[in-house]
Amino acid sequence: MFILRGSNTSAVQFLTLLLVFSSSAVAQRDEPEIPRNAMADSDNGWECKSGYQKADEECIEINIPQHAYLNANSYGRGWRCHWGFLESGKRCEAIEIPANSYLYTSREGGWICDRGYYASEGKCERINVPDHGYLTSSGYGTGWRCERGYVASDTACVAVNVPENAYLQDSGREWKCDYGYTKTNSKCLEIQIPANAHLNLSGNSWVCNRPYSKRLEECVY
Secondary structure, X not given: XXXXXXXXXXXXXXXXXXXXXXXHHHHHHHOXXXXXXXEEOOOOOEEEOOOEEEEOOEEEEOOOOOOEEEOOOOOOOOEEEOOOEEEEOOEEEEOOOOOOEEEXXXXXXXXXXXXXXXXXXXXXXEOOOOOOEEEOOOOOOOOEEEOOOEEEEOOEEEEXXXXXXXXXXXXXXXXXXXXXXXXXXOEEEEOOOOOOEEEOOOOOOEEEOOOOEEEOOEEEO
16 A cells, blocks of 8 residues: 655545556557558557468468559459450469450450451451441441442342432432332332322322212212
8 A cells, every 4th residue: 555645746646657658558458459561550459461361360462463453452363464464373374365366355255356357256357348338337237338329238238229200218218209109019100190189298199179979080979
């Protein structure tokens, strides 16, 4: 037991020092032992420094292979391969792509042929565009389309044969008869309008005037 003598001030100073030493001792007991290449975290624990990973109670250095970089994950390998490279064991190997192609994702087989080429058995073959044809952006089919006024026939573009009294439709691949004419086989023949009849709205047929009715090729009352 301590017996304090002297002024009250001395007693207070002694008690204050005693509390400080006690608190320091408790804090030292609570502080974790931080291993090499680690640092204290906000949860009164520790974490490994950048470039190191926790293994048991140690921080071991992450071995980063060539063509790789350090990632922020505290689990796994701790590194990722650069763009254009694929993880293979503990290495990063370049993704092989054929000539006339480009990489669109860093995965095996993640390449697309350049414009004007199509994929065939791991290669990019040139698209043969016929005369009066042009390349399309489609990734399937022939890869080309015929110009307006032409239609595809096997590997060629042949002209659309527009007969007399007809015009090329908006599609550029079909034709339609002019107003007052009707399609018969590959020709446009003038419509013969019977008595008491008139051309319909499309102009490619006729209808009877009211109150007449159509019977065969006539309008009867």
